[in-house]
Amino acid sequence: MKAGPLGTQRLRGLKRRSEFLRTAGGGRSGRPNLALQAIASAGDVPGIGITVSRKVGNAPERNRVKRRLRAAARTCAAHFRPRHDYVLVGRREALTAPFGELVADLEKLIARVDVASPTRHKSSGRRNKGP
Secondary structure (H helix, E strand, O other), rough: EEEEHHEOOOOOOOOOOHHHHHHOOOEEOOOOOEEEEEEEEOOOEEEEEEEOHHHHHHHHHHHHHHHHHHHHHHHHHHHHOEEEEEEEEEEEHHHOOOOHHHHHHHHHHHHHHHOOOOOOOOOOOOOOOOO
């Protein structure tokens, strides 16, 4: 495994929409400050993506949430499992939460998220009309 400065694990950024959508089909877990989605991947380095909805606030507020989540992810880098992709979904509460609480929440979510069994299954699009 590659190591960055101070011996921390390196993280690979998720860039493409398809990577985010694939991760959304995996396991998920949430806290008031953020939600975490995870799925197994082929890369040796964990992939990390961050997304914040427009419902959270205006652009400066969303950017602040993303910066805080990025810093929390770097702090928790050793907890991310290799060969997995993760997406952090920021929520409005992440704006005012103490940074230590963000880190603690992220550590709990990484331990709790189940990547082996996806929680969401795609339906065939057909409705059951009944008898």
